[in-house]
Amino acid sequence: MTVLDLQHVFKSFAATAALKDMSLAILPGEIHAIVGENGAGKSTLIKIMTGVHQPDRGEILVGGAPVVLRGTQDAQAHGIAAIYQEPMVFPDLDVAENIFISNRAEGALMNWRRLYAEAERLVEKLGVKLDVRRAASGLTLAEQQTVEIARALSLNVKVLIMDEPTASLSAHEVARLLDIARALKAQGVAVIYISHRLDEIFQIADRVTVIRDGSHISTKPIAEVTPDGLVHDMVGRAIDTFAVKTEAGPHGAPVLELRALGRTGVFHGISATVHAGEILCFAGLVGARRTDVALAVFGIAPATEGAILIDGAPVAIRTPAEAMAHGIAYVSEDRRKMGLAMTLPIFANISLASLKKLMGLFGLIDRKAEGQMAETYRKQLAIKSPDIGVEVGKLSGGNQQKVMLAKWLETKPRILIFDEPTRGIDVGAKAEVHNIIRKLAKEGVAVVVISSDLPEVLALADRVLVMREGAQAGILPIAEASQERVIGLAAGHDMRGAA
Amino acid sequence: MKKIGIALGLVASLMGSAALAEAVKATPGGAVNMVLLPKFLGILPFDQADRGAQEAAKELGNTGTYQYIGPTPENSAAGQIEMLTTATTQKQNVVMLSNNAGDQIAAVAEAAQAAGTKVVTWDSPIPSGKGESVFVAQVDFGSIGTVMADMVMDLTGGSGEFAILSASPDAANQNAWIEAMKKVLAADAKYKDLKLDDVVYGNDQSEESYNKALGLVDKYPNLKVIMAPTTVGIVAAAKAMQDEKLCDKVKVSGLGLPAEMVSYTMNGCAPEFALWSFVDLGYLTAYTSYMLATGAIKGEVGETFHAGRMGDFTIEADPGRAGAKRVLMGPFTVYTKDNVEAAAK
């Protein structure tokens, strides 16, 4: 008996078919992983299951009975809820209210005391420490996600869809989330688990479905698949899973040097040198303040102690403009907030940071040159889009990342900082981004990569700087960096002896 | 019932009689397309002017069109400019304008004149006089000062404190009237015991005028009269005094509409106020406009013409606006409980 069943679902947007004859059967109490490249139709599939979109053709069955889901409210009424990669919280409401906002089982009046007590119980059940009375604004991504999971739990769901739930979590938070997923399964809840992290899928999934180009490719018990096989099914071609780097590449003179850099109350004592052609990776758990170091170097939240040296000379960086003048570029994690103008077309985003170059007669923008610039990058970085006039907001996450990268590459930076460059990007696009980063280093750019994805760190880095709670826990040459060593440092335990 | 003589009104009528023999008469039956453009639609005085203008058009046997159009209160200035422009492109012969757009409208009015559309102002002129053929003035602005001073004399019994509640600080009409009143007070010894405490502005909003009136009462404990030369201000002030049961102590006066003031005049909160007839103003404006458009008069200073039931009028230099011309209507009617009920109907 299936709990949720999609039968021959079709969905098109304008001329583009997002789902073609998609069928999917979910059993109660199973963890069902869904994998697929970006643009494979995962987002549309989730939106169909949660009632945001309605299928053009095909049927949805809940508990064997056909249903029509006209909105998220309908879906919730049928016991289907979802948590998303970009958490959906209400910044002005407090945590408890955020958790219970969808709950209709309660009476018409608010019982604040009970609300807080219940919220505390739910949050505790997730094994998290969180003040349920504080406003949700200012919560970290991981905390926001906890709120979202608690919200879904409060609804007593039968099917919980998790869309890239671990993309922003650190290792021990991931472990906790997987525990929660298993607990839900034990209670008979079906968990639909969508992730790019194959290792997680092999840890918890009972069955795995691969989709590609809006169609169902395969559904198999996890025991019958291998990682290579899954990747093959996803991309429709064989691909090298990225190898771990064992030796640092050749590099040139020091370009960026941090000396005991700090910002009062945020982080302190960060010392490192990045040479031309070198890739330095910042590893650490979420909340280790790695991004804050990047923000200091880029002048968004300037450092208050220590020194930044460029080419051996101390510089003062108080604004992003000053940082850019020194040849620094910052490709941020939060594409929506800091990186891209979602409503502008691709070409306008790419040219945004280098408009001066395009200035023609009377200071007007040379449209032709702007178009050529964008077109070059579209080809070079393989941005998947019919043309450069498409709004960036309409692109997939991986392609948005490439647009942002193109924007910064055009400023011809000497120092390039990537913050979680492949967060929420599928395997194929990930490898492409990695190749681009390696190529840039080879061309002599000093590269800093902040990543929570340990395999990514080990695949890219020449050296790994591990941070813990705002301080530098250690800096390791790649030859000495093993998964265990890095995680150990990040968690406050150097496993030198064990490694 | 009292009548207040108006010195300048008298002068005007004397001039009129001197020129009586030469007074030009209108040739009825002409085709003049007319537009009456008030500050905005929806309030009584402008509708009365419309009535007067229609009466004149009928009397003159005008075979052209007559339109009464105006903007909404919220869009007054911009709406007037737009409507004057439209009237110009429609080749209207004359637009009768109660200007609420200050000198902003001057350029549009000049363009209208250049295109052959005459612009005759009434009630409120174009401050610079640019683009305006002639201004039909309701009363001599100087004489309003005398009327206001005399009403304060009456209500205070000859001595005491009073204050002025005006419209907006930049309302050209009211400012001119207040200046005229100050001059009158200073010039004649019989007003020496009257003391003007303050001038405040209610911006022609009920609520602001109401609050400002109460503010005056609180600020000046010996206040005897609130003089409000604005139809919105006077009624708001009267209601405020009535609500606060202050009508025995503080009287309200100024310029008001009988229909709106009747209950306050009858209950003694506003025993005496003044106003001219907007029906007559509309009538005279339409007469003047018709004769200008038919070429019976050129709009030069010194020209005298006959305006139907209202008698003879002469175009003269406007003493308040250098280079501008006016036709002076006058006089006032002062309303008390003896005549207000009849006028309110």
Next chain:
Amino acid sequence: MRLHPMTLRILALALALLATVLFFSTQIDGYLSPRMFTRITTSAAVILPVAVGQAIVVITRNIDLSIGSAVGVVAYLTGDLLGSHPDLHPLVVALIAMGLGAGIGAINGVLVAWGRVPSIIVTLGTLALWRTFLVQYSDARTITTASLPQWLVDLPQANAFTLLGVDVRVTVVLAVLSAAAMGLCLGRLRAARRFFAVGSNPDAAVMAGINAGVVVFLAFVLSGALAGLSGFLFLAKFGNITVVAGMGFELKAVAAVVVGGVSILGGSGSMLGVVIGTVLVDTIDNSLTRWELVSEFWRDALLGFLIMAAVTVDTFMSRQLTRFARKEG
């Protein structure tokens, strides 16, 4: 002790009001008097309902600029109705006024919630539309006190009760009751919490299964109904209603709401804050009128400056108090 940020905001706002009152009491003779209390409360009472309605709309990340015309239309139509039916029960009259307002609000609501037109455009349009309707409908007739029943003309002077020699007028009680009722609903009614959710994060609201359209629609209906109540109070207070009635109320309401600490970006705000904000703006306005030191021409500028100062002090104080409370906590 750990104070909620909103509590801190209210506290800071109350301090700003207290500072304003203390300052003017040193400047104006007889300022701290029952009479001054009546002046300010009765004046604020007319604005308070529209400010409360505006706050609800602003909380949902919208704005209602049409309320000035709504107040005028309701005041006029209600006055007109009373002219022909002077025997209507006062309660019925008030309900009719609120019903008329709610109807006006419903039109805005439909256009914003389901027509997908930005609220600033919709309500700017209806602001002009209703004013034009009033011009057409009134045919230049003025509603005068003479045509109104005596109970309505007497309403502004009617005392609800006297406390320690201070008169509290019926209109003030009506206005405060409307604010208190809304405050209770927003804090206690589960469904009313959705106003905050929709304003705080509209996308998340949809994902959380909230019908954002219905929520926004209801916010406009409430705003309209409260504008109707203001229209009723306006009619009672001024008696004389022409087509300009209520002009500019939308700006006063927005000022009161912003001073009262409602986030113009939506999602947060409290009715207590709106009440204090309304009283603060009105206190400053009424006090300046009675202050010898400033001439009429500087009053508007000073009013704007003082409102900005009040907001700045309020923001600064909230921040300080938050820091203080954190340390304590």
